[in-house]
Amino acid sequence: MTEELAPPTDEHAEFSALTLTALDDVYRFARSLTRDEADAEDVVQETYLRAFRSWRTFQPGTDVRRWLFTIARNVFLRSRERGQREVTLDDDGAEAVDAAQSKEGWVRRGLDPLLARTDLAPAIQQALEEIPETFRSAVVLVDLEDQSYEDAAQVLEIPVGTVRSRLFRGRKLLQEKLALHAQDLGLISTPGPDRSDA
Amino acid sequence: MMHHTHDDGAPIKDCRGAMNKLFDLLDGELTPEREREVRSHITSCPDCFTNHDFEERFLKALQAAKKSVCASEKMRDRLMSALRAEGLTR
Numbered sequence: 001m002t003e004e005l006a007p008p009t010d011e012h013a014e015f016s017a018l019t020l021t022a023l024d025d026v027y028r029f030a031r032s033l034t035r036d037e038a039d040a041e042d043v044v045q046e047t048y049l050r051a052f053r054s055w056r057t058f059q060p061g062t063d064v065r066r067w068l069f070t071i072a073r074n075v076f077l078r079s080r081e082r083g084q085r086e087v088t089l090d091d092d093g094a095e096a097v098d099a100a101q102s103k104e105g106w107v108r109r110g111l112d113p114l115l116a117r118t119d120l121a122p123a124i125q126q127a128l129e130e131i132p133e134t135f136r137s138a139v140v141l142v143d144l145e146d147q148s149y150e151d152a153a154q155v156l157e158i159p160v161g162t163v164r165s166r167l168f169r170g171r172k173l174l175q176e177k178l179a180l181h182a183q184d185l186g187l188i189s190t191p192g193p194d195r196s197d198a
Numbered sequence: 199m200m201h202h203t204h205d206d207g208a209p210i211k212d213c214r215g216a217m218n219k220l221f222d223l224l225d226g227e228l229t230p231e232r233e234r235e236v237r238s239h240i241t242s243c244p245d246c247f248t249n250h251d252f253e254e255r256f257l258k259a260l261q262a263a264k265k266s267v268c269a270s271e272k273m274r275d276r277l278m279s280a281l282r283a284e285g286l287t288r
Contacts, residue, residue, distance in 0.1 A: 012286050044273065
């Protein structure tokens with residue numbers, strides 16, 4: 001077992017300067033994993049404590065955010081193992097994605113007026129929390145945190161092709177959730193069974 | 199953002215081929231050559247242009263939404279206290 005030691009004082013400033021600027025990003029990612037503010041804060045704190053203890057293992061010049069995202073995900077998975085089974089199914093939500101794609105015309109009609117609104121962030125955050133974690137993580141890393149497919153694949157420990165498919169599914173599910181939001185706002189009507197949107 | 203590219207090399211022959219690459223294009227994951235090929239199709243095809251415009255606006259809305267979630271001051275204070283207890287001095 002590797003013993004983790006805190007870095008010497010002259011490395012503390014470097015740790016603070018490099019990692020604390022990413023705090024909002026790490027918090028957002030943790031929030032997307034946990035879907036709970038308090039749980040996300042616990043994940044963030046544990047992530048930073050582990051990062052601090054392991055700072056000497058960080059390779060200078062590499063992406064510190066990717067490193068922190070990886071630690072955060074591991075912290076989250078470890079905490080979840082204690083409470084419930086790990087969800088690793090790539091097909092998780094596949095039926096919902098199929099349903100979303102079958103209603104693509106309706107989804108688009110709903111999103112078109114919605115995307116023109118400036119107060120969309122709360123609806124997007126709500127929709128993100130409603131899609132399966134498998135897809136949410138990929139969407140958050142690539143779409144919100146600007147990670148490449150390759151970087152997201154490293155954080156999530158999955159092949160790049162799986163990142164691509166999870167992104168596609170996650171985005172389509174998000175679009176359907178947002179279209180439902182548009183429906184609630186009266187921007188579109190309910191999709192009927194006889195519509196020719198498929 | 200510096201991205202590596204991932205491309206199966208299949209030629210873009212039609213709308214289906216272009217739309218299969220749409221998210222790769224918007225995510226900056228295509229080679230410059232493939233990007234030119236896909237963009238060439240999209241700009242000459244009204245349906246694909248509309249699809250591209252829609253997905254681009256959707257992704258921009260997602261990107262903009264990130265600003266609505268950030269760590270609270272209370273969270274920052276709690277974290278700094280925990281790090282100092284761990285030995286952080288700066």
